[in-house]
Amino acid sequence: MKKLFLLTFIFLLTFVNSAFAHTHIESSSPGDGEVVKEELKEITLTFGGKLEQGSTFTVQNSGGEQVAVENITIADNQLVGTLSSPLENGQHYVKWDIIGADGHPISGNFSFTVELPVSEAPAEETTQEEQVEKQDDTNEEVQSNVEETDVETTNEEKTEEAGQSNGSSDAMPIIIGVLIVIILVSAFFMLRRKK
Template sequence: MFKEVPSKRCSLNSCLRLALMLTLCGCLLSFGFSVNAHTLLKSSAPADGETVRESIESIVLTFDSQVQDVIKLELMTEANHTIHIDELQHEGREVTAFLSSPLDNGRYTVNWEIVSEDGHITNGSFNFSVEAELAGAPEDGTALDEPDTTETNEAIEAPGADEPVAPDEEAPQENQALPTETAEEDTLLPWLGLILVVIVIAGLAYVLWRKRS
């Protein structure tokens, strides 16, 4: 009688340890599947923090997996004004926004929100700047010849004629906002599966304990 009690306790402890280990493994696997299922932004054109030297009329976002739906895609100026998007195309992993007119020089922010392949909602943002050359500016940097306005008797000088007018350009800020990509509305399926695994493990542990007792 005294030899059977320690044996039963050892069997029960072994079953409990096994159940605990399997439960922890199930939790880790469930968490890994839940995180890896989210669709994240892989690249963009223009890229985050890029300074574009030519005018652009479209923005392309490429994700690391399929995109079910596009909830929001907006383009904001540095003054927090919204730029109109003429057309939005979504195909597979790419989302393309076509603009009604080329962007002016300045700094812009793109805010996006999509439905991932697994049904989760992810969002983020990135920044870029435009510093395109003004139309009609000489490429070699030489100044245009000014017409001769001198007269035989008296030279006529226009006030401020010798002062070149420099185009206003907004300098891009150095601090670029990092894209934030967060997952919302966690699905209940991984947790339901985890609960089912725990119930099955507990049942097996109880059956083993009953047989050994």
């Protein structure tokens, strides 16, 4: 009786272990709770038993938006999916749904955090601000040059007008003198005729 009980117990223990070997996830890359500091190209889930076709997983970001995972492949006890684009910083949730070798569907989930170094976006913004300031300075210089040119043109025009008016005022006494001479000559000839 003790032998039968012992054999039954060993059989049940072995059967339970083999039956539930696939029910848990053994490991993942990235792991549950892991902080990823480099760009992630793929996610790998390793299970305790062989997986059947139809096993899959999805990834969501902290906002609940689904992240595109391409080419999810099943290789014996592994699910491997390729990420179509780099993950944003923050927490991400992986939900897996597998079909074990015995045909039973099993699901579960885990999460990891992405903390990639922040790119030098503020420096680029500063550069853009500097470019805008340089452009403004250039525009001000151009405007200043245009105003100076306008002032020079106005001064030249005034100088020309002044020169013309000076020329006409210089010629005025000569014209008056010529007119006086003509009047005097005419008066002289008129007086002479009368005699």
